[in-house]
Amino acid sequence: xxxxxxxFKDIYYSYPMATAPTLQGLSFRLPRHxxxxxxxxxxxxxxxxxxxxxxxxxPDRGTVSLDNIPLTxxxxxxxxxxxxxxxxxxxxxxxxxxxxxxxxxxxxxCNQGLPESEVAAKVTKTLADFNLxxxxxxxxxxxxxxxxxxxxxxxVMALQPELLLLDxxxxxxxxxxxxxxxxxxxxxxxxGTTLLIATHDLDFVYQWADWVLVMDEGRLIAEGETLSVxxxxxxxxAFELGMPILWQMWSQLAEKMPQLSAPRSIEEFNTFLAQYxxxx
Amino acid sequence: MHIHIDTLAYSNRLRHLPPSQKLWFALSVLxxxxxxxYPVQIIIFVWxxxxxxxxxxxxxxxxxxxxxxxxxxxxxxxxxxxxxxASSISPQIQADSLWHIGVWDGQIYLSxxxxxxxxxxxxxxxxxxxxxxxxxxTIPPIDLATTCQKIGCPSILIELSLLVYRFIFLxxxxxxxxxxxxxSRGGYRTHRLRLNSLxxxxxxxxxxxxxxxxxxxxxxxxxxxxxxxxxxxPQSYQYSPRYARESIIGCCVLIIGELLYRSYV
Numbered sequence: 001x002x003x004x005x006x007x008f009k010d011i012y013y014s015y016p017m018a019t020a021p022t023l024q025g026l027s028f029r030l031p032r033h034x035x036x037x038x039x040x041x042x043x044x045x046x047x048x049x050x051x052x053x054x055x056x057x058x059p060d061r062g063t064v065s066l067d068n069i070p071l072t073x074x075x076x077x078x079x080x081x082x083x084x085x086x087x088x089x090x091x092x093x094x095x096x097x098x099x100x101x102x103x104x105x106x107x108x109x110c111n112q113g114l115p116e117s118e119v120a121a122k123v124t125k126t127l128a129d130f131n132l133x134x135x136x137x138x139x140x141x142x143x144x145x146x147x148x149x150x151x152x153x154x155x156v157m158a159l160q161p162e163l164l165l166l167d168x169x170x171x172x173x174x175x176x177x178x179x180x181x182x183x184x185x186x187x188x189x190x191x192g193t194t195l196l197i198a199t200h201d202l203d204f205v206y207q208w209a210d211w212v213l214v215m216d217e218g219r220l221i222a223e224g225e226t227l228s229v230x231x232x233x234x235x236x237x238a239f240e241l242g243m244p245i246l247w248q249m250w251s252q253l254a255e256k257m258p259q260l261s262a263p264r265s266i267e268e269f270n271t272f273l274a275q276y277x278x279x280x
Numbered sequence: 281m282h283i284h285i286d287t288l289a290y291s292n293r294l295r296h297l298p299p300s301q302k303l304w305f306a307l308s309v310l311x312x313x314x315x316x317x318y319p320v321q322i323i324i325f326v327w328x329x330x331x332x333x334x335x336x337x338x339x340x341x342x343x344x345x346x347x348x349x350x351x352x353x354x355x356x357x358x359x360x361x362x363x364x365x366a367s368s369i370s371p372q373i374q375a376d377s378l379w380h381i382g383v384w385d386g387q388i389y390l391s392x393x394x395x396x397x398x399x400x401x402x403x404x405x406x407x408x409x410x411x412x413x414x415x416x417x418t419i420p421p422i423d424l425a426t427t428c429q430k431i432g433c434p435s436i437l438i439e440l441s442l443l444v445y446r447f448i449f450l451x452x453x454x455x456x457x458x459x460x461x462x463x464s465r466g467g468y469r470t471h472r473l474r475l476n477s478l479x480x481x482x483x484x485x486x487x488x489x490x491x492x493x494x495x496x497x498x499x500x501x502x503x504x505x506x507x508x509x510x511x512x513x514p515q516s517y518q519y520s521p522r523y524a525r526e527s528i529i530g531c532c533v534l535i536i537g538e539l540l541y542r543s544y545v
Contacts (some may be wrong), residue, residue, distance in 0.1 A: 038520075051498065054500060056498050082501075082502065082503075082504050089495075089498075089499060089502070093500035094495040094496065094498070094499040095500075095502060097446060097496070097503075097509065098422070098446070099421055099422040099442055099445060099446060099511075100420075100422055100513055102514055103512065103513040104511070106513060107503055107509070107510075108504055109512070110510035110511060111504040111505060111510070116512060123512060123514070124514070134416070136513070137514070137516070138290065138365075139286065139420065140449075141286070141453075142287065155503065156503070159504075167374050174297045192290055235312055247439075
Protein backbone atom coordinates (compact mmCIF):
# COMPACT_ATOMS: atom_id res chain seq x y z
CA UNK A 1 0.00 0.00 0.00
CA UNK A 2 1.41 3.35 -1.06
CA UNK A 3 2.07 6.12 1.45
CA UNK A 4 -0.07 8.41 -0.70
CA UNK A 5 -3.78 7.93 -1.36
CA UNK A 6 -4.86 10.43 -4.02
CA UNK A 7 -2.61 11.91 -6.68
CA PHE A 8 -3.22 14.72 -9.21
CA LYS A 9 -0.66 14.76 -12.01
CA ASP A 10 -0.47 17.86 -14.23
CA ILE A 11 -4.23 18.51 -14.28
CA TYR A 12 -5.68 21.16 -16.61
CA TYR A 13 -9.35 22.12 -16.60
CA SER A 14 -11.30 24.93 -18.26
CA TYR A 15 -14.99 25.72 -17.91
CA PRO A 16 -16.83 26.26 -21.19
CA MET A 17 -16.49 29.87 -22.43
CA ALA A 18 -13.96 30.70 -19.69
CA THR A 19 -11.18 33.08 -20.71
CA ALA A 20 -8.46 31.22 -18.77
CA PRO A 21 -8.17 27.62 -17.50
CA THR A 22 -9.31 27.15 -13.89
CA LEU A 23 -6.67 24.52 -13.19
CA GLN A 24 -3.31 25.00 -14.86
CA GLY A 25 -1.02 22.03 -14.35
CA LEU A 26 -2.15 21.14 -10.83
CA SER A 27 -0.10 18.35 -9.26
CA PHE A 28 -0.06 17.07 -5.68
CA ARG A 29 -0.25 13.92 -3.58
CA LEU A 30 -2.37 13.37 -0.48
CA PRO A 31 -0.68 11.34 2.29
CA ARG A 32 -2.86 8.57 3.74
CA HIS A 33 -4.56 8.89 7.19
CA UNK A 34 -3.80 12.61 7.55
CA UNK A 35 -5.88 15.68 8.28
CA UNK A 36 -5.18 17.79 5.23
CA UNK A 37 -6.21 21.37 4.53
CA UNK A 38 -6.39 23.08 1.16
CA UNK A 39 -6.09 26.85 1.25
CA UNK A 40 -6.25 29.49 -1.43
CA UNK A 41 -8.13 32.61 -2.43
CA UNK A 42 -11.64 32.56 -3.87
CA UNK A 43 -11.51 31.49 -7.50
CA UNK A 44 -8.17 29.69 -7.20
CA UNK A 45 -9.79 26.40 -8.31
CA UNK A 46 -10.38 24.65 -4.95
CA UNK A 47 -13.98 23.62 -5.68
CA UNK A 48 -13.10 22.53 -9.23
CA UNK A 49 -10.30 20.43 -7.83
CA UNK A 50 -12.84 18.75 -5.50
CA UNK A 51 -15.22 18.05 -8.38
CA UNK A 52 -12.39 16.39 -10.31
CA UNK A 53 -11.23 14.48 -7.23
CA UNK A 54 -14.73 12.98 -6.93
CA UNK A 55 -14.93 12.18 -10.64
CA UNK A 56 -17.67 14.75 -11.27
CA UNK A 57 -15.65 16.70 -13.85
CA UNK A 58 -13.27 15.18 -16.35
CA PRO A 59 -9.97 17.10 -16.63
CA ASP A 60 -8.89 18.37 -20.07
CA ARG A 61 -5.40 16.95 -19.43
CA GLY A 62 -3.56 15.02 -16.76
CA THR A 63 -4.31 12.01 -14.55
CA VAL A 64 -6.05 11.56 -11.23
CA SER A 65 -5.22 8.35 -9.42
CA LEU A 66 -6.16 6.62 -6.20
CA ASP A 67 -3.60 4.15 -4.85
CA ASN A 68 -1.68 4.59 -8.12
CA ILE A 69 -4.70 3.40 -10.15
CA PRO A 70 -5.78 6.14 -12.61
CA LEU A 71 -9.46 7.11 -12.86
CA THR A 72 -10.86 6.16 -16.28
CA UNK A 73 -14.27 7.93 -16.02
CA UNK A 74 -16.34 4.94 -17.18
CA UNK A 75 -19.45 4.18 -15.13
CA UNK A 76 -18.09 1.12 -13.27
CA UNK A 77 -14.86 2.75 -12.18
CA UNK A 78 -16.69 5.98 -11.27
CA UNK A 79 -19.04 4.00 -9.00
CA UNK A 80 -16.11 2.26 -7.33
CA UNK A 81 -14.23 5.58 -7.05
CA UNK A 82 -17.15 7.37 -5.37
CA UNK A 83 -17.46 4.60 -2.81
CA UNK A 84 -13.87 5.30 -1.79
CA UNK A 85 -13.97 9.10 -2.11
CA UNK A 86 -16.80 11.01 -0.38
CA UNK A 87 -17.56 14.65 -1.17
CA UNK A 88 -19.41 17.04 1.15
CA UNK A 89 -20.50 20.20 -0.66
CA UNK A 90 -20.35 23.66 0.87
CA UNK A 91 -24.15 24.02 0.68
CA UNK A 92 -25.77 20.97 2.32
CA UNK A 93 -28.98 21.56 0.31
CA UNK A 94 -27.01 20.54 -2.77
CA UNK A 95 -26.70 16.94 -1.69
CA UNK A 96 -29.71 16.29 0.54
CA UNK A 97 -32.35 14.63 -1.63
CA UNK A 98 -34.61 12.53 0.60
CA UNK A 99 -37.55 13.78 2.67
CA UNK A 100 -36.25 12.71 6.11
CA UNK A 101 -32.88 12.40 7.86
CA UNK A 102 -32.86 8.57 8.01
CA UNK A 103 -34.02 8.29 4.40
CA UNK A 104 -31.29 10.67 3.26
CA UNK A 105 -28.56 8.74 5.05
CA UNK A 106 -29.87 5.56 3.40
CA UNK A 107 -29.69 7.11 -0.09
CA UNK A 108 -26.00 6.41 -0.81
CA UNK A 109 -26.29 2.92 0.72
CA CYS A 110 -29.33 2.06 -1.44
CA ASN A 111 -27.36 3.29 -4.47
CA GLN A 112 -24.72 0.67 -3.69
CA GLY A 113 -27.39 -1.99 -4.06
CA LEU A 114 -26.91 -3.31 -0.51
CA PRO A 115 -29.61 -5.61 0.94
CA GLU A 116 -32.23 -3.88 3.12
CA SER A 117 -30.97 -5.46 6.37
CA GLU A 118 -27.46 -4.11 5.75
CA VAL A 119 -28.80 -0.66 4.82
CA ALA A 120 -30.87 -0.67 8.03
CA ALA A 121 -27.87 -1.65 10.19
CA LYS A 122 -25.61 0.99 8.62
CA VAL A 123 -28.23 3.76 8.86
CA THR A 124 -28.85 2.93 12.53
CA LYS A 125 -25.10 2.97 13.27
CA THR A 126 -24.55 6.24 11.38
CA LEU A 127 -27.48 7.90 13.17
CA ALA A 128 -25.91 6.88 16.49
CA ASP A 129 -22.36 7.92 15.46
CA PHE A 130 -23.53 11.38 14.44
CA ASN A 131 -25.94 11.79 17.34
CA LEU A 132 -28.89 12.10 14.96
CA UNK A 133 -31.16 9.44 16.48
CA UNK A 134 -33.68 12.00 17.74
CA UNK A 135 -33.88 13.59 14.32
CA UNK A 136 -34.08 10.33 12.33
CA UNK A 137 -37.68 10.80 11.23
CA UNK A 138 -37.55 14.62 10.97
CA UNK A 139 -38.08 16.20 7.58
CA UNK A 140 -34.95 17.95 6.26
CA UNK A 141 -36.72 21.29 5.85
CA UNK A 142 -37.24 21.43 9.63
CA UNK A 143 -33.50 21.24 10.42
CA UNK A 144 -31.10 24.08 11.16
CA UNK A 145 -28.15 24.67 8.84
CA UNK A 146 -25.74 23.07 11.33
CA UNK A 147 -27.95 19.97 11.54
CA UNK A 148 -28.23 19.80 7.75
CA UNK A 149 -24.45 19.94 7.53
CA UNK A 150 -24.20 17.08 10.02
CA UNK A 151 -26.72 15.04 8.01
CA UNK A 152 -24.84 15.69 4.77
CA UNK A 153 -21.57 14.48 6.35
CA UNK A 154 -23.33 11.49 7.95
CA UNK A 155 -24.84 10.53 4.57
CA VAL A 156 -21.38 10.44 3.02
CA MET A 157 -19.69 8.76 6.01
CA ALA A 158 -22.31 5.97 6.01
CA LEU A 159 -20.46 4.63 2.95
CA GLN A 160 -17.19 4.56 4.95
CA PRO A 161 -15.05 6.31 2.32
CA GLU A 162 -11.26 6.22 2.61
CA LEU A 163 -11.00 9.87 1.63
CA LEU A 164 -13.49 12.53 2.73
CA LEU A 165 -13.46 15.85 0.84
CA LEU A 166 -15.16 18.79 2.57
CA ASP A 167 -15.65 22.09 0.76
CA UNK A 168 -15.72 24.98 3.25
CA UNK A 169 -17.39 22.88 5.97
CA UNK A 170 -17.60 25.72 8.50
CA UNK A 171 -19.20 28.24 6.10
CA UNK A 172 -22.35 29.81 7.64
CA UNK A 173 -21.94 27.88 10.93
CA UNK A 174 -21.90 29.63 14.30
CA UNK A 175 -18.96 29.00 16.70
CA UNK A 176 -20.82 26.25 18.63
CA UNK A 177 -21.84 24.42 15.45
CA UNK A 178 -18.27 24.82 14.15
CA UNK A 179 -16.83 23.36 17.37
CA UNK A 180 -19.23 20.38 17.23
CA UNK A 181 -18.39 19.82 13.57
CA UNK A 182 -14.67 19.81 14.29
CA UNK A 183 -15.14 17.28 17.10
CA UNK A 184 -17.00 15.04 14.62
CA UNK A 185 -14.27 15.48 12.01
CA UNK A 186 -11.64 14.53 14.59
CA UNK A 187 -13.47 11.32 15.43
CA UNK A 188 -13.79 10.55 11.68
CA UNK A 189 -10.02 11.08 11.31
CA UNK A 190 -9.35 8.75 14.27
CA UNK A 191 -11.17 5.96 12.42
CA GLY A 192 -8.46 6.17 9.75
CA THR A 193 -10.31 8.26 7.14
CA THR A 194 -8.10 10.71 5.27
CA LEU A 195 -9.67 14.17 5.41
CA LEU A 196 -9.21 17.00 2.94
CA ILE A 197 -10.82 20.32 3.86
CA ALA A 198 -10.92 23.39 1.61
CA THR A 199 -11.06 26.58 3.67
CA HIS A 200 -10.00 30.21 4.00
CA ASP A 201 -9.71 29.99 7.76
CA LEU A 202 -5.97 30.01 8.34
CA ASP A 203 -6.27 29.91 12.15
CA PHE A 204 -8.31 26.72 11.86
CA VAL A 205 -5.84 25.21 9.38
CA TYR A 206 -2.87 26.03 11.58
CA GLN A 207 -4.36 24.35 14.63
CA TRP A 208 -6.09 21.40 12.95
CA ALA A 209 -4.18 20.22 9.89
CA ASP A 210 -1.29 17.73 9.69
CA TRP A 211 -0.62 18.53 6.04
CA VAL A 212 -1.37 21.65 4.00
CA LEU A 213 -1.80 22.33 0.28
CA VAL A 214 -1.79 25.92 -0.99
CA MET A 215 -3.29 26.82 -4.35
CA ASP A 216 -3.04 30.01 -6.35
CA GLU A 217 -4.50 30.63 -9.81
CA GLY A 218 -5.07 26.96 -10.52
CA ARG A 219 -1.63 25.78 -9.45
CA LEU A 220 -0.10 24.41 -6.29
CA ILE A 221 2.32 26.89 -4.71
CA ALA A 222 3.19 25.00 -1.51
CA GLU A 223 2.60 21.61 0.12
CA GLY A 224 3.91 19.74 3.10
CA GLU A 225 3.60 19.51 6.86
CA THR A 226 1.77 22.44 8.43
CA LEU A 227 4.71 24.24 10.08
CA SER A 228 6.94 23.83 7.07
CA VAL A 229 4.24 25.16 4.71
CA UNK A 230 3.64 28.27 6.81
CA UNK A 231 7.42 28.87 6.93
CA UNK A 232 7.46 28.66 3.10
CA UNK A 233 4.43 30.95 2.78
CA UNK A 234 6.18 33.77 4.62
CA UNK A 235 8.54 34.11 1.70
CA UNK A 236 5.97 33.80 -1.11
CA UNK A 237 4.79 37.29 -2.09
CA ALA A 238 1.92 35.89 -4.22
CA PHE A 239 0.27 34.52 -1.08
CA GLU A 240 -2.03 37.29 0.18
CA LEU A 241 -4.25 35.51 2.69
CA GLY A 242 -2.01 36.53 5.61
CA MET A 243 -0.71 34.27 8.37
CA PRO A 244 -2.42 32.60 11.35
CA ILE A 245 -2.68 34.79 14.46
CA LEU A 246 -0.82 32.24 16.64
CA TRP A 247 1.99 32.10 14.10
CA GLN A 248 2.25 35.89 14.04
CA MET A 249 2.29 36.11 17.85
CA TRP A 250 4.91 33.40 18.13
CA SER A 251 7.12 35.06 15.52
CA GLN A 252 7.75 37.83 18.11
CA LEU A 253 9.03 35.25 20.61
CA ALA A 254 10.57 32.66 18.29
CA GLU A 255 14.02 34.26 18.18
CA LYS A 256 14.19 34.36 21.97
CA MET A 257 13.26 30.68 22.36
CA PRO A 258 14.85 29.00 19.32
CA GLN A 259 14.87 25.56 20.97
CA LEU A 260 11.02 25.38 20.79
CA SER A 261 8.99 24.73 17.68
CA ALA A 262 6.03 27.03 16.97
CA PRO A 263 3.01 26.35 19.22
CA ARG A 264 -0.04 24.83 17.46
CA SER A 265 -2.68 25.75 20.03
CA ILE A 266 -3.49 28.57 22.45
CA GLU A 267 -2.73 26.23 25.37
CA GLU A 268 0.71 25.43 23.95
CA PHE A 269 1.36 29.12 23.32
CA ASN A 270 0.40 29.98 26.91
CA THR A 271 2.76 27.30 28.27
CA PHE A 272 5.63 28.62 26.14
CA LEU A 273 4.84 32.19 27.15
CA ALA A 274 4.86 31.20 30.84
CA GLN A 275 8.28 29.56 30.33
CA TYR A 276 9.54 32.72 28.65
CA UNK A 277 8.23 34.98 31.41
CA UNK A 278 9.75 32.78 34.13
CA UNK A 279 13.13 32.98 32.33
CA UNK A 280 12.99 36.75 32.21
CA MET B 281 -41.43 29.99 4.30
CA HIS B 282 -43.45 28.03 6.77
CA ILE B 283 -45.72 25.39 5.35
CA HIS B 284 -48.17 24.28 8.06
CA ILE B 285 -49.49 21.14 6.37
CA ASP B 286 -46.05 19.58 6.16
CA THR B 287 -45.09 20.42 9.74
CA LEU B 288 -48.41 19.05 11.03
CA ALA B 289 -48.05 15.82 9.04
CA TYR B 290 -44.79 15.17 10.88
CA SER B 291 -45.84 16.31 14.34
CA ASN B 292 -49.50 15.31 14.75
CA ARG B 293 -50.65 12.94 17.50
CA LEU B 294 -51.56 10.20 14.98
CA ARG B 295 -48.01 10.09 13.54
CA HIS B 296 -47.28 6.83 15.38
CA LEU B 297 -50.16 5.00 13.66
CA PRO B 298 -49.14 2.90 10.64
CA PRO B 299 -49.72 5.02 7.51
CA SER B 300 -51.58 2.12 5.88
CA GLN B 301 -54.10 2.09 8.76
CA LYS B 302 -54.82 5.81 8.30
CA LEU B 303 -54.79 5.62 4.53
CA TRP B 304 -57.22 2.69 4.19
CA PHE B 305 -59.53 4.21 6.77
CA ALA B 306 -59.62 7.63 5.10
CA LEU B 307 -60.05 6.10 1.62
CA SER B 308 -62.93 3.91 2.84
CA VAL B 309 -64.65 6.92 4.39
CA LEU B 310 -64.02 8.90 1.19
CA UNK B 311 -65.69 6.16 -0.84
CA UNK B 312 -68.70 6.13 1.49
CA UNK B 313 -68.87 9.95 1.24
CA UNK B 314 -68.96 9.76 -2.55
CA UNK B 315 -71.79 7.23 -2.79
CA UNK B 316 -73.94 8.22 0.23
CA UNK B 317 -76.53 10.94 0.83
CA TYR B 318 -76.39 14.16 2.80
CA PRO B 319 -77.27 12.91 6.33
CA VAL B 320 -74.41 10.38 6.21
CA GLN B 321 -72.12 12.95 4.59
CA ILE B 322 -72.79 15.44 7.39
CA ILE B 323 -71.92 12.75 9.94
CA ILE B 324 -68.71 11.97 7.94
CA PHE B 325 -67.72 15.64 7.95
CA VAL B 326 -68.17 15.90 11.73
CA TRP B 327 -66.49 12.54 12.40
CA UNK B 328 -63.45 13.26 10.17
CA UNK B 329 -63.07 16.71 11.72
CA UNK B 330 -63.02 15.05 15.17
CA UNK B 331 -60.23 12.72 13.94
CA UNK B 332 -58.19 15.61 12.57
CA UNK B 333 -58.76 18.21 15.28
CA UNK B 334 -59.30 16.12 18.44
CA UNK B 335 -57.37 12.87 17.82
CA UNK B 336 -54.56 14.23 15.63
CA UNK B 337 -54.41 17.55 17.49
CA UNK B 338 -54.46 19.76 14.39
CA UNK B 339 -55.23 23.32 15.63
CA UNK B 340 -58.85 24.07 14.69
CA UNK B 341 -57.89 27.50 13.36
CA UNK B 342 -55.59 25.92 10.77
CA UNK B 343 -58.08 23.16 9.97
CA UNK B 344 -60.88 25.73 9.63
CA UNK B 345 -58.86 28.07 7.42
CA UNK B 346 -57.85 25.17 5.14
CA UNK B 347 -61.50 24.14 4.87
CA UNK B 348 -62.57 27.73 4.14
CA UNK B 349 -59.85 27.94 1.47
CA UNK B 350 -61.09 24.84 -0.32
CA UNK B 351 -64.75 25.84 0.07
CA UNK B 352 -64.04 29.26 -1.47
CA UNK B 353 -63.22 27.52 -4.74
CA UNK B 354 -66.39 25.50 -4.47
CA UNK B 355 -68.59 28.49 -3.70
CA UNK B 356 -67.29 30.34 -6.77
CA UNK B 357 -68.67 27.51 -8.90
CA UNK B 358 -72.09 27.60 -7.21
CA UNK B 359 -73.67 30.38 -9.37
CA UNK B 360 -73.29 28.14 -12.42
CA UNK B 361 -75.50 25.54 -10.71
CA UNK B 362 -78.01 27.88 -9.09
CA UNK B 363 -78.58 30.68 -11.62
CA UNK B 364 -80.32 29.87 -14.86
CA UNK B 365 -81.60 31.83 -17.84
CA ALA B 366 -84.80 31.08 -19.73
CA SER B 367 -85.97 32.88 -22.87
CA SER B 368 -89.60 31.82 -22.42
CA ILE B 369 -91.44 31.30 -19.14
CA SER B 370 -93.03 27.86 -19.01
CA PRO B 371 -95.05 26.48 -16.03
CA GLN B 372 -92.13 24.11 -15.14
CA ILE B 373 -89.72 27.01 -14.93
CA GLN B 374 -92.20 29.00 -12.87
CA ALA B 375 -92.48 26.06 -10.47
CA ASP B 376 -88.66 25.71 -10.33
CA SER B 377 -87.99 29.42 -9.87
CA LEU B 378 -87.30 30.67 -6.35
CA TRP B 379 -86.67 34.26 -7.46
CA HIS B 380 -86.40 35.86 -10.86
CA ILE B 381 -85.55 39.04 -12.70
CA GLY B 382 -86.63 39.91 -16.21
CA VAL B 383 -83.86 40.44 -18.73
CA TRP B 384 -84.61 41.39 -22.35
CA ASP B 385 -87.38 39.05 -23.43
CA GLY B 386 -86.53 36.23 -20.98
CA GLN B 387 -85.64 35.94 -17.29
CA ILE B 388 -82.74 35.06 -15.04
CA TYR B 389 -83.94 32.96 -12.12
CA LEU B 390 -82.70 31.01 -9.09
CA SER B 391 -83.45 27.36 -9.73
CA UNK B 392 -84.93 25.30 -6.89
CA UNK B 393 -83.50 22.11 -8.43
CA UNK B 394 -80.14 23.81 -8.96
CA UNK B 395 -80.05 25.04 -5.35
CA UNK B 396 -80.76 21.55 -4.02
CA UNK B 397 -78.02 20.18 -6.30
CA UNK B 398 -75.62 22.90 -5.13
CA UNK B 399 -76.28 22.10 -1.46
CA UNK B 400 -75.76 18.38 -2.18
CA UNK B 401 -72.45 19.13 -3.95
CA UNK B 402 -71.39 21.39 -1.08
CA UNK B 403 -72.11 18.76 1.58
CA UNK B 404 -70.49 15.96 -0.45
CA UNK B 405 -67.40 18.14 -0.98
CA UNK B 406 -67.19 18.98 2.72
CA UNK B 407 -67.32 15.28 3.60
CA UNK B 408 -64.78 14.21 0.96
CA UNK B 409 -62.44 17.11 1.75
CA UNK B 410 -62.50 16.27 5.45
CA UNK B 411 -61.49 12.65 4.62
CA UNK B 412 -58.71 13.88 2.32
CA UNK B 413 -57.51 16.33 4.97
CA UNK B 414 -57.09 13.42 7.35
CA UNK B 415 -54.63 11.88 4.86
CA UNK B 416 -52.84 15.15 4.09
CA UNK B 417 -52.54 16.29 7.71
CA THR B 418 -51.59 13.01 9.38
CA ILE B 419 -49.48 11.08 6.85
CA PRO B 420 -46.06 12.57 5.94
CA PRO B 421 -45.30 12.35 2.20
CA ILE B 422 -42.52 9.79 2.59
CA ASP B 423 -44.87 7.46 4.52
CA LEU B 424 -47.50 7.95 1.85
CA ALA B 425 -44.93 7.15 -0.84
CA THR B 426 -43.73 4.02 0.99
CA THR B 427 -47.32 2.81 1.38
CA CYS B 428 -48.06 3.49 -2.30
CA GLN B 429 -44.89 1.58 -3.23
CA LYS B 430 -46.09 -1.41 -1.20
CA ILE B 431 -49.40 -1.49 -3.05
CA GLY B 432 -47.61 -1.44 -6.41
CA CYS B 433 -47.60 2.20 -7.60
CA PRO B 434 -45.01 2.77 -10.38
CA SER B 435 -41.70 3.77 -8.80
CA ILE B 436 -41.15 6.61 -11.29
CA LEU B 437 -44.28 8.35 -9.96
CA ILE B 438 -43.16 7.90 -6.37
CA GLU B 439 -39.63 9.17 -7.09
CA LEU B 440 -40.93 12.19 -8.94
CA SER B 441 -43.43 13.08 -6.24
CA LEU B 442 -40.78 12.80 -3.50
CA LEU B 443 -38.32 14.97 -5.46
CA VAL B 444 -41.00 17.54 -6.23
CA TYR B 445 -41.93 17.55 -2.55
CA ARG B 446 -38.28 18.09 -1.51
CA PHE B 447 -37.80 20.92 -4.00
CA ILE B 448 -41.02 22.75 -3.20
CA PHE B 449 -39.36 23.73 0.06
CA LEU B 450 -36.12 24.78 -1.62
CA UNK B 451 -38.08 26.93 -4.07
CA UNK B 452 -40.17 28.39 -1.25
CA UNK B 453 -37.01 29.17 0.75
CA UNK B 454 -35.31 30.77 -2.25
CA UNK B 455 -38.40 32.87 -3.01
CA UNK B 456 -38.62 33.92 0.64
CA UNK B 457 -34.92 34.93 0.68
CA UNK B 458 -35.31 37.03 -2.46
CA UNK B 459 -38.51 38.68 -1.17
CA UNK B 460 -36.87 39.49 2.18
CA UNK B 461 -33.89 41.03 0.38
CA UNK B 462 -36.23 43.06 -1.86
CA UNK B 463 -38.36 44.26 1.08
CA SER B 464 -35.27 45.28 3.05
CA ARG B 465 -34.17 47.38 0.07
CA GLY B 466 -37.55 49.06 -0.29
CA GLY B 467 -38.62 46.98 -3.27
CA TYR B 468 -42.32 46.92 -2.37
CA ARG B 469 -42.88 50.55 -1.30
CA THR B 470 -45.14 51.62 -4.15
CA HIS B 471 -47.43 49.81 -6.55
CA ARG B 472 -45.01 50.36 -9.42
CA LEU B 473 -42.00 49.15 -7.44
CA ARG B 474 -44.02 46.14 -6.34
CA LEU B 475 -44.65 45.09 -9.94
CA ASN B 476 -41.02 45.67 -10.81
CA SER B 477 -39.85 43.61 -7.81
CA LEU B 478 -42.23 40.77 -8.67
CA UNK B 479 -40.85 40.75 -12.18
CA UNK B 480 -37.30 40.54 -10.79
CA UNK B 481 -38.38 37.82 -8.36
CA UNK B 482 -39.74 35.60 -11.14
CA UNK B 483 -36.59 36.09 -13.25
CA UNK B 484 -34.33 35.36 -10.29
CA UNK B 485 -36.32 32.26 -9.39
CA UNK B 486 -35.97 30.88 -12.92
CA UNK B 487 -32.22 31.57 -12.92
CA UNK B 488 -31.68 30.09 -9.48
CA UNK B 489 -33.77 27.04 -10.34
CA UNK B 490 -31.45 26.39 -13.28
CA UNK B 491 -28.41 26.71 -10.99
CA UNK B 492 -30.06 24.44 -8.38
CA UNK B 493 -30.71 21.87 -11.08
CA UNK B 494 -27.01 21.81 -12.05
CA UNK B 495 -25.99 21.58 -8.39
CA UNK B 496 -28.46 18.77 -7.76
CA UNK B 497 -27.04 16.76 -10.65
CA UNK B 498 -23.54 17.05 -9.14
CA UNK B 499 -24.91 16.32 -5.65
CA UNK B 500 -26.70 13.10 -6.58
CA UNK B 501 -23.84 11.93 -8.82
CA UNK B 502 -21.41 12.43 -5.93
CA UNK B 503 -23.65 10.18 -3.85
CA UNK B 504 -23.52 7.39 -6.41
CA UNK B 505 -26.88 7.90 -8.20
CA UNK B 506 -27.87 4.67 -9.99
CA UNK B 507 -30.76 5.86 -12.21
CA UNK B 508 -33.21 5.36 -9.35
CA UNK B 509 -34.00 7.23 -6.13
CA UNK B 510 -34.32 4.61 -3.43
CA UNK B 511 -34.53 5.29 0.30
CA UNK B 512 -34.96 3.31 3.47
CA UNK B 513 -36.11 4.52 6.87
CA PRO B 514 -36.92 2.86 10.18
CA GLN B 515 -40.54 1.82 10.62
CA SER B 516 -41.54 2.59 14.20
CA TYR B 517 -45.32 2.53 14.00
CA GLN B 518 -47.71 1.14 16.54
CA TYR B 519 -50.93 -0.40 15.32
CA SER B 520 -53.76 0.95 17.46
CA PRO B 521 -56.64 -1.47 18.16
CA ARG B 522 -58.61 1.40 19.72
CA TYR B 523 -58.54 3.50 16.54
CA ALA B 524 -59.06 0.37 14.40
CA ARG B 525 -62.21 -0.48 16.43
CA GLU B 526 -63.55 3.03 16.06
CA SER B 527 -62.89 3.11 12.31
CA ILE B 528 -64.51 -0.28 11.63
CA ILE B 529 -67.56 0.34 13.83
CA GLY B 530 -67.88 3.89 12.46
CA CYS B 531 -67.77 2.75 8.82
CA CYS B 532 -70.36 0.03 9.56
CA VAL B 533 -72.65 2.60 11.20
CA LEU B 534 -72.27 4.90 8.17
CA ILE B 535 -73.12 2.09 5.75
CA ILE B 536 -76.16 1.00 7.83
CA GLY B 537 -77.25 4.64 8.10
CA GLU B 538 -77.05 5.03 4.32
CA LEU B 539 -79.00 1.80 3.72
CA LEU B 540 -81.71 2.94 6.15
CA TYR B 541 -81.90 6.35 4.44
CA ARG B 542 -82.27 4.69 1.03
CA SER B 543 -84.97 2.31 2.19
CA TYR B 544 -87.08 4.96 3.98
CA VAL B 545 -86.61 8.07 1.84
